[in-house]
Amino acid sequence: MDERELIRRIGGIIGPEHVADDCAVLRQGDHLLVVSTDMLHEKTDFPAGMTDRQAGWMAAAVTLSDIAAMGAKPVALLLAAGLDRAERLEEIIRGADECCRRSGAALVGGDVDAHEELTLVSTGIGTARPSDCVRRSGADPGDLVCITGTPGRAQAGLLGYALHRKALFEPQPMVREGQLLALAGATSMMDVSDGIALSLFDMLGVNDCGFAVESNKIPLPEEVEAGTALECALYGGGDFGLLFTIPPERYPVSGVACTAIGIVVSEHSVLLDGSEMERRGYQHRWE
């Protein structure tokens, strides 16, 4: 069973609306709260050579990225740490705290636990006005399909390309960009942490329309052979770019480095250069 099948089953219990977006959305007075939680652990999520400070940074970044993908403003983060050695915690907290401050959020609490394998779970809370909250659903045929930054850099870093090591070890949540895109009128949005392909299929699952992407429009990691670079961008994990749709008349968006890589189509499928895109990318699996 893979992660997405499992999440679909959970939706059957707690309601499919609760598994449709990067964050859960709660109404609180005239604002929305968006909340998200992410579990990372050493063996599968922290690449060899990563410092504890970078692990803390990354734990905060994955969650802040989910908040960014809703167009929301991050407010606070909690960090639960399962520690094999207690002395690791201080650097982990410093890294998480640094990432929060950089995003305008505060690290306000957490929990500690003794664990055989380092396990970090961050939970973030953000706020948005109802009119500024962007979901994975909402794409309209004719909208452009766009991506911020250069996808695939984290995966290239994982493959050993030293130039992209920093993208892997210190991913930047697109917090400012997410809010600017929401204000600019993005119609749907999510972060691409499991690759462009899986993200497009996630968006396909909650939209009636489809997405047609052209490979030659995708900006690719520098100094990586073209085939490998495209593979990293489409099917690699670890990126924190934002994938979004926006009406053409609202593109480009001032202050956001992004590229139009395709178009929203009425046909309910994900196309790459006119053919069905492969549905693969990073997923946790159980045998």
Add this chain to the structure above:
Amino acid sequence: MDERELIRRIGGIIGPEHVADDCAVLRQGDHLLVVSTDMLHEKTDFPAGMTDRQAGWMAAAVTLSDIAAMGAKPVALLLAAGLDRAERLEEIIRGADECCRRSGAALVGGDVDAHEELTLVSTGIGTARPSDCVRRSGADPGDLVCITGTPGRAQAGLLGYALHRKALFEPQPMVREGQLLALAGATSMMDVSDGIALSLFDMLGVNDCGFAVESNKIPLPEEVEAGTALECALYGGGDFGLLFTIPPERYPVSGVACTAIGIVVSEHSVLLDGSEMERRGYQHRWE
């Protein structure tokens, strides 16, 4: 190093005010949000014989109990699950969902991850009016020291007393009681998940006054030998009762089953029958 020393060090980085209470407190318009996260894992937190549904229930209960201890109303819960076997998740989610509904909260999302050891992290969000939010600090000399329910039952269950097995396996967060106590004017409060003793020392750390408890006033688990029962109540883990202080003229509190077990004193120490109480109880430790 033990858990509390570690938490003290974290306070040095993120600010001591962020480690002082059961929940972090955030101002949101004219209300407060209270948020808390708790990590549980199979080897140390789920007793042998516990079903997956009960593990899910417990993961929700620990966090809802923290929200209850602030006098707040739980609103939403997120559950991150690190799973050794994917098929465990459905029952875990059902248990957590059941506990949330019983407390008036909704299970709104989460994360799944493949993990060698079952690891559950729940994060809860509650709301309170600023006037109704009760902290661990705020106790005044002359206040009564009180506890809800019968402390020590979960520990007695762990020791094998079948009568108390349910208290161990399906702990009830005191959500209604917490809100009633806040409205009734409790001056300080926390939940006693690591035993009465450690909880009193935690409260000592954030109050200028102290606490004098009389052992013969503590209600003890039935059908357990008296010495063992007192040991369970003072130093055992797994209970979800609320420990609170309240001015004598406001006690008892209608609708809350609780017992006055002592008094708040000006002397800054924790006393049991007039002598310094031992500072021990359930704590995660690292060698």
